[in-house]
Amino acid sequence: MPEPTPAPVHILVAEDEPLAAMALEDFLSRRGFRVTLAQDGLEAMERHRDDPADAVITDLRMPRMDGRALIRELRSQSATLPLVVMTGFLSMDEGQDDLTSDRWKPLEILRKPVSPQVIVDTLLRLIGRPGGSA
Amino acid sequence: MFGGVEAFFDSSGFIPHGVCLLWRPEILALHVTADVLTGLSYYSIPIALAYFVLKRRDLVFSWVFWLFAAFILACGTTHFYSIWTLWNPDYAVEGVIKAVTAIVSLLTAIALWLLMPKALALPSPNQIAATNVALHREIEVRRQAEQRYASFFNNLAEGLFVIAVLPDGQFVFDTLNPAHARATGIDPDALRGRLVRDAVPPETADAVIERYSACVRAGEPIDYEETLDLPVGRRVWHTVLVPVRDGSGRIVQLLGSSRDITERKQLQEELVQASKLATLGTLAAGMAHEMSQPLNIIRIWAENALSRLRDGETDAGRLDKVLTLISEQTERMGKIIDHMRTFARRDGGGMEPFDPANSIRSAVELVRNQFALENITVNTDITGERCLARGRPLQLEQVILNLLSNAHDAILEWRAAKDGGDPQAGRIAVSMHCDGGHTATIVITDDGGGIDPQILPRIFDPFFTTKEVGKGSGLGLSIGYGIIDAMNGRIEADNVDHPGGGRGVRFTITLPVTRPSSREVERAHA
Ligand SMILES: Nc1ncnc2c1ncn2[C@@H]1O[C@H](COP(=O)(O)OP(=O)(O)OP(=O)(O)O)[C@@H](O)[C@H]1O
Numbered sequence: 001m002p003e004p005t006p007a008p009v010h011i012l013v014a015e016d017e018p019l020a021a022m023a024l025e026d027f028l029s030r031r032g033f034r035v036t037l038a039q040d041g042l043e044a045m046e047r048h049r050d051d052p053a054d055a056v057i058t059d060l061r062m063p064r065m066d067g068r069a070l071i072r073e074l075r076s077q078s079a080t081l082p083l084v085v086m087t088g089f090l091s092m093d094e095g096q097d098d099l100t101s102d103r104w105k106p107l108e109i110l111r112k113p114v115s116p117q118v119i120v121d122t123l124l125r126l127i128g129r130p131g132g133s134a
Numbered sequence: 135m136f137g138g139v140e141a142f143f144d145s146s147g148f149i150p151h152g153v154c155l156l157w158r159p160e161i162l163a164l165h166v167t168a169d170v171l172t173g174l175s176y177y178s179i180p181i182a183l184a185y186f187v188l189k190r191r192d193l194v195f196s197w198v199f200w201l202f203a204a205f206i207l208a209c210g211t212t213h214f215y216s217i218w219t220l221w222n223p224d225y226a227v228e229g230v231i232k233a234v235t236a237i238v239s240l241l242t243a244i245a246l247w248l249l250m251p252k253a254l255a256l257p258s259p260n261q262i263a264a265t266n267v268a269l270h271r272e273i274e275v276r277r278q279a280e281q282r283y284a285s286f287f288n289n290l291a292e293g294l295f296v297i298a299v300l301p302d303g304q305f306v307f308d309t310l311n312p313a314h315a316r317a318t319g320i321d322p323d324a325l326r327g328r329l330v331r332d333a334v335p336p337e338t339a340d341a342v343i344e345r346y347s348a349c350v351r352a353g354e355p356i357d358y359e360e361t362l363d364l365p366v367g368r369r370v371w372h373t374v375l376v377p378v379r380d381g382s383g384r385i386v387q388l389l390g391s392s393r394d395i396t397e398r399k400q401l402q403e404e405l406v407q408a409s410k411l412a413t414l415g416t417l418a419a420g421m422a423h424e425m426s427q428p429l430n431i432i433r434i435w436a437e438n439a440l441s442r443l444r445d446g447e448t449d450a451g452r453l454d455k456v457l458t459l460i461s462e463q464t465e466r467m468g469k470i471i472d473h474m475r476t477f478a479r480r481d482g483g484g485m486e487p488f489d490p491a492n493s494i495r496s497a498v499e500l501v502r503n504q505f506a507l508e509n510i511t512v513n514t515d516i517t518g519e520r521c522l523a524r525g526r527p528l529q530l531e532q533v534i535l536n537l538l539s540n541a542h543d544a545i546l547e548w549r550a551a552k553d554g555g556d557p558q559a560g561r562i563a564v565s566m567h568c569d570g571g572h573t574a575t576i577v578i579t580d581d582g583g584g585i586d587p588q589i590l591p592r593i594f595d596p597f598f599t600t601k602e603v604g605k606g607s608g609l610g611l612s613i614g615y616g617i618i619d620a621m622n623g624r625i626e627a628d629n630v631d632h633p634g635g636g637r638g639v640r641f642t643i644t645l646p647v648t649r650p651s652s653r654e655v656e657r658a659h660a
Pocket residue numbers: 536540541544580582584585593594598599600601605606607608609610611612639
């Protein structure tokens with residue numbers, strides 16, 4: 001239920017699976033977010049440079065520049081940018097993977113298949129704002 | 135010269151030989167005694183010779199003995215006649231007797247010289263005696279050796295058997311050793327001397343006769359594994375057959391040795407299955423990732439649609455689109471599951487003899503037209519003898535199909551590549567060659583640019599793919615590897631430069647094969 005807002009939260013989605021990206025874009029924009037799509041890490045960096053996002057959702061396995069490289073780049077530029085990782089890999093939550101370490105925070109790992117509602121809730125929590133709008 | 139026979143023998147006018155001796159009694163007595171004794175001795179010799187020849191029927195050159203006898207008899211006669219001529223001057227008769235003696239002597243002498251080399255070649259009694267001793271010794275040695283081999287044959291833990299090969303090609307059980315009898319539960323006495331075809335159940339006979347024939351055809355030792363239903367039950371054997379030839383080179387016997395490898399085989403199978411399951415672990419991770427993609431799409435679309443529905447939206451066109459999309463994603467998941475099923479299947483039964491050439495032909499037929507539309511030609515070249523591999527024909531077809539579709543993908547990508555790509559690319563060559571009943575070699579070559587040497591070692595890994603999401607699962611080659619491995623074959627990949635320019639990949643599959651027996655040809659066609 002979109003509410004009139006001065007400046008919608010800008011979300012950058014890096015996902016190489018176009019069908020997943022499209023559905024996510026649809027869902028998020030209906031919740032009042034402004035969404036930018038990128039097919040891989042490199043494209044995501046370009047989009048972020050041209051039009052900085054308030055939070056980034058990224059897949060891990062992508063062509064050209066993968067999710068991990070993208071996270072390293074973004075974190076080196078900003079220590080506070082909220083990051084959400086969507087992955088189909090196992091054992092992400094077992095404290096084994098480097099991404100679970102504190103130095104990447106604020107970062108949340110969501111395992112595919114992800115409920116879009118959970119993505120929205122996670123984004124809002126990381127951004128520190130209740131509700132779907134800025 | 136002579137006035138006739140009568141004149142020749144006319145002795146009037148001659149004087150008896152005694153006159154020359156002046157009729158001196160002591161000289162006459164000496165002559166007569168000497169001639170009588172000599173003559174008698176001479177006469178006794180032929181009798182002794184005749185006796186000898188008649189007693190020794192095995193005598194070689196016995197005619198020479200008869201010649202000797204005649205010669206000595208003639209000599210004796212001249213002596214007796216010398217006594218006659220002391221008083222009667224029948225010198226003509228004496229001359230004739232001497233002439234006869236001369237002829238017989240001459241013949242004997244000639245015969246003797248002619249025979250000399252042959253006579254010398256005859257072993258002397260001493261030599262024969264020595265030979266006899268040596269022969270006795272050799273017989274003894276052989277007897278001991280035979281005893282040793284017999285005790286070898288009877289006490290060795292290895293199962294041994296001897297099959298006689300009849301001139302008409304049939305096989306007869308000769309013997310089997312106690313170890314083999316124990317291991318198989320077969321009673322050697324019940325089999326000895328019987329045709330293999332009649333002595334054991336038809337299924338077993340078919341199986342073993344095929345091997346025996348293969349050994350005779352090959353003319354050299356062969357070595358194989360076989361599963362037989364025997365009185366002790368179903369066992370797996372590792373058998374070696376060695377052909378034995380007679381003086382003329384015909385194979386008259388097969389010496390066989392068999393070892394029961396049932397337990398080892400089971401262990402091996404379990405290990406293969408275990409290693410497969412280990413790969414399955416890596417596979418599971420990849421699989422989870424692979425499945426999570428379509429599941430993710432489904433979930434987002436479904437919840438999206440649900441949320442719109444709850445907001446009061448009932449756009450049928452939109453719902454249709456979402457559900458179609460979801461259904462397509464489940465199809466994609468189904469394919470992944472199918473791949474997994476092939477991979478996890480436990481091999482064992484169900485392997486059948488089949489002609490690999492048929493799998494190649496039907497795989498090529500499936501793609502030829504579609505590839506032609508995209509200007510890709512597929513050439514097949516099948517040479518050599520007909521041969522049979524063991525496995526599942528459809529699975530080999532699946533492997534070849536994947537190789538063809540990989541080549542197809544590589545060619546299209548190579549054509550599209552901005553720099554370095556070859557717009558002329560579009561040839562796939564499939565060849566098979568079968569050599570003397572040992573291996574079939576299948577080679578699939580393309581001109582799609584080849585594989586980066588850095589990723590070459592990884593292409594058989596499960597889920598390794600360079601293709602876009604949704605285009606390749608990366609399972610094709612790893613499943614192919616498993617299938618060829620289960621057929622005891624090998625699959626390898628390398629880059630090749632084509633003579634007329636252009637580069638590509640060459641996949642080589644080698645499969646162990648046998649030449650088909652007529653029975654199998656029938657079965658393979660049935
Ligand atoms: N003929 C070829 N030329 C160039 N690269 C090849 C060729 N065959 C295989 N490859 C490489 O090996 C990879 C693995 O091939 P594989 O068949 O296992 O999976 P795939 O074709 O990607 O997916 P699928 O499971 O649908 O077959 C391919 O992604 C490709 O990079």
